[in-house]
Amino acid sequence: MTQHTSPVEWYVGSYMLRFFELEDSAKDDPEKRFLSWENTVLVRADSKSEAYEKVEKIGRDHDYPYKGGPEGVDVKWEFIGVTQVLAIYEEIGGGGEILWSESTRKLKNLKSNILSKSQCLEG
Numbered sequence: 240m241t242q243h244t245s246p247v248e249w250y251v252g253s254y255m256l257r258f259f260e261l262e263d264s265a266k267d268d269p270e271k272r273f274l275s276w277e278n279t280v281l282v283r284a285d286s287k288s289e290a291y292e293k294v295e296k297i298g299r300d301h302d303y304p305y306k307g308g309p310e311g312v313d314v315k316w317e318f319i320g321v322t323q324v325l326a327i328y329e330e331i332g333g334g335g336e337i338l339w340s341e342s343t344r345k346l347k348n349l350k351s352n353i354l355s356k357s358q359c360l361e362g
Contacts, residue, residue: 244287245284247328248329249283249331250281250282250284250294250324250325251323251324251337252290252293252294252321252325253279253294254277254319254320254321254322254324255275255277255320255321255322256277256298256302256317258276258314258316259314259317260312260313261304275319275351277322278298281327287326289348291324294321294324295320298318305309325338
């Protein structure tokens with residue numbers, strides 16, 4: 240087993256989508272701000288490479304134009320790409336660790352990221 244292979248054959252992956260109106264003349268402007276979603280999904284795969292391909296397919300499956308809003312404007316959620324694929328090292332189940340991150344931060348900054356239960360329930 241390598242650090243990139245899940246012993247339980249599960250991976251968590253994220254992909255990025257952006258939303259725009261098809262007739263927007265600035266839709267290809269690299270400086271323009273767009274509504275975007277980063278979606279995170281679970282995939283079962285034999286390797287990280289296969290997991291990447293599955294996450295990419297899920298993202299591409301959400302990339303198509305449609306009529307949006309009451310006026311039926313031509314819009315699209317466009318697949319931008321895969322943002323991460325991480326191996327899961329424990330069986331999927333209650334309390335199993337599926338994500339982690341590592342950083343070095345000041346204590347005051349660590350504490351500033353903590354949410355109370357009520358804050359979590361609001362969002």
